[in-house]
Amino acid sequence: MNPLALTDTPVASPHAHGGGSVGRTMRRVQLALVPATLFGFWLYGWPAFFLWSATIAACLGWEALCLRLAGARAVRATLWDGSAALTGWLLAMTLPPWAPWWIAVVGGFVAIVIGKQVFGGLGQNVFNPAMVARVALLVSFPVPMTTWVQPLSVMHAAAPDLLEGLRIFLGLHPVPDAITSATLLGHAKTELARGVDLFAVMGQGGDLVSWTGLRPGSLGESSTLLLAGGGLFLLLGGLISWQVPVAVLAGLAVPAGIAHAIDPGHYLAPEVHLLSGAAMLGAFFIATDYVSSPNTRAGQLIFGFAIGVLAWIIRSFGGYPEGVGFSVLLMNAMTPIIDRYVKPRILGRDRRGRPLDIPAREAS
Amino acid sequence: MTEITAPHPSGLTLPAIVLSADGEDAWGPLTPCDDPFALDPDEIARRVLDAGIVGLGGAAFPSAVKLGGARKAGVHTLIINGGECEPYLSCDDRQMRDDAAQIVDGIVLMLRATGAGTARVGIEDNKPEAIAAMRAAAAVQPAVQVCPVPARYPMGSEKQLIGVLTGIEMPADGRPADIGVVVHNVGTARAVRAAVVEGKPLIARLVTLNGNCMKAPGNIEVRLGTLAEAVIAFAGGLKGEGVGLARRVLGGPMMGQQMPHWRVPVVKGTSGILALDADEVAAQAPDPCIRCGSCVQACPAGLLPLEMSARIRNDALAEAVDIGLKDCIACGCCAFVCPSRIPLVQYFVHAKGELAAQERARLRTDATRKLAEQKRERVERDKREKAEAAARRKAEREAREAAARPAATPAEGVSA
Ligand code: SF4
Ligand code: SF4
Secondary structure: OOHHHHOOOOOOOOOOOOOOOHHHHHHHHHHHHHHHHHHHHHHHHHHHHHHHHHHHHHHHHHHHHHHHHHOOOOHHHHHOOOHHHHHHHHHHHOOOOOOOHHHHHHHHHHHHHHOOHHHOOOOOOOOOHHHHHHHHHHHHOHHHHOOEEOOOOOOOOOOOOHHHHHHHHOOOOOOOHHHEEOOHHHHHHHHHHOOOOHHHHHOOOOOOOOOOOOOOOOOOOOOHHHHHHHHHHHHHOOOOOOHHHHHHHHHHHHHHHHHHHHOOOOOOOHHHHHHOOOHHHHHHHHOOOOOOOOOOHHHHHHHHHHHHHHHHHHHHHOOOOOOHHHHHHHHHHHHHHHHHHOOOOOOOEOOOOOEOOOOOOOOO | OEEEEOOOOOOOEEEEOOOOOOOOOOOOOOOOOOOHHHOOHHHHHHHHHHOOOEOOOOOOOEHHHHHHHHHHHOOOEEEEEEOOOOOOOOHHHHHHHHOHHHHHHHHHHHHHHHOOOEEEEEEEOOOHHHHHHHHHHHOOOOOEEEEEEOOOOOOOOHHHHHHHHHOOOOOOOOOHHHHOEEEEEHHHHHHHHHHHHHOOOOOEEEEEEEOOOEOOOEEEEEEOOOEHHHHHHHOOOEHHHHOOEEEEEEOOOOOOEEEOOOOOEOOOOOOEEEEEEHHHHOOOOOOOOOOOOHHHHHOOOOOOHHHHHHHHHOOOHHHHHHOOHHHOOOOOHHHHHOOOOOOHHHHHHHHHHHHHHHHHHHHHHHHHHHHHHHHHHHHHHHHHHHHHHHHHHHHHHHHHHHHHOOOOOHHHHHHO
């Protein structure tokens, strides 16, 4: 044996790399969230900023704790790969902007510990951690999770200043009744339940629907336009494929359009569905989660469309005004099945894996 | 006799002889051919065989065998692979620019040897000079068409190139000859011409020197057997005496093989000598798979690299085969794009090696079992034959005794 041969461990090809990394991917997704987040801060003031920071901090804290307990070697590197921070960020985007601090802490716990680390950490989780947390919070703490505030904007005279914002965030200062309100979907739902039809609720033109997002809602869901812009950035950067978002939006819009055409008094118009709640956030940022979505293009179409349809069903017939979180979780559970049955065709084989027939040769 | 490391990542050594050059660089008696284009196909194949020509694209399959086989299979199209498969390598490009006429001659000879009617030269469209040179050289040969193909790795891979040039998707376990084509590399065409026309054996090949650590990257005609060390020294050595060298590779960056050191010979399949720095290699500990699906989108063979690697990690090799491991061409696309930098190809190469070893072991045990069975059968047969012989003897004896006895009393028989 040549002693020189042992100086290097043999490494298989390729000997070059495209340069991507997990951290880079996560950071770019976060970048895409920045405009909508800043808009959320502007809309809902200091409490929103505190909530956002606390949710991310909670997720990082729980992640660090889990990694430490699990005896991971590269705690710091894993912590800063950006995945826990992104989970926290996405969760924060779906919370009522003036929710108190403990929502952030409990949410972070559910997302990271239950939603992710229990399954084995990054890449192993079956469900989208942020959605697990969001749904768990909604089911366990319905009151703080549905206390929405009127957008005041930081400039507004009635908007809480830094100190007041901190006190609201710490729960020392209850949210004044005057500024609480319902989201568009929630409002429509309660009114429908009272027997008032949608014409009366929304006015003929549906003018409550606004692209600007100046209406009550979650921290990051209000600005449909900015979220869609961020999604476009992800698409153009090749971080997500068009299949998931387009399928989600189509899945939501198609049944909504049909139902609305048949009975506009009872079913919201498709554009209302697309422009409110977590539709855009869900389509571009949540359903596209790599870990919990199928990894073939065809599978992604099925997955996305089903999320859209389920969200529409829950919004229209279910007990909750919003359905994106639930439907994402439902379809996450279906992902392994989709991946099992929807596979790319192997080159030189038919869909069932048998070699293609040798084509007949023209006589030469 | 001396020992050198084989040009293989195993680092195994092999015996070698040392030739010392006299500096004259003169050929011995050659057997040029005056009218090479009138030779009959068998004669061309024989000269190619005598010259020791193998596919110079990297696979190093004996060319004479391929030429003869193609003729027997009755191929109609000869495909010439001018699609430099890998980034970093430019030896094929260089040859097409510099020796287009020789290559075209070689192609014409190969057409004769294979009996194919047309030749299509696939050249990636990012090599306009090579395309122009080859077009000019092929202008007088109507049977030779130069076809630009998209510059998309792994275009140099046989299946991909055939697909683009003929529009036929090769069946999974088929060979090109099944669909009437045969593929050769441009370098091989050039070597075929040298062998048939000038009678020159294959003793050298063009090698690309590249990588950030190489002082003077370029293409060099290298005599086979020259140590990579000597080639690099000839080309001016490494930058900063090799400080910052992260990986030594023979071949291209996507499919080449890492070398433990530079005392390895250039062989017929050596297309490149790369001295890569840390930035190029970007080696770092892999992160967990985030199921991003990039590898699935990147795979030109339509496979699920993440699923295959997961199965291999769990030692479920049979399952990995079920989902297509054997269709993997080890092109490296999946590992190249993986953000978690998972060494996917390493998994696949390892698994294929493991399967091959299992297969060998199975054949061995099969053979032993068969021998044991044969032995048992032989023993049984002997026993049976002995028993039969004994029975026969007994029967004969009884018959004899019966005959010797007085005739049986019929009355007895009836009453019984
Ligand atoms: S190396 Fe990767 S990309 Fe290439 S064929 Fe194999 S699995 Fe597909
Ligand atoms: S590219 Fe890498 S991280 Fe992405 S799915 Fe494939 S193996 Fe996993």
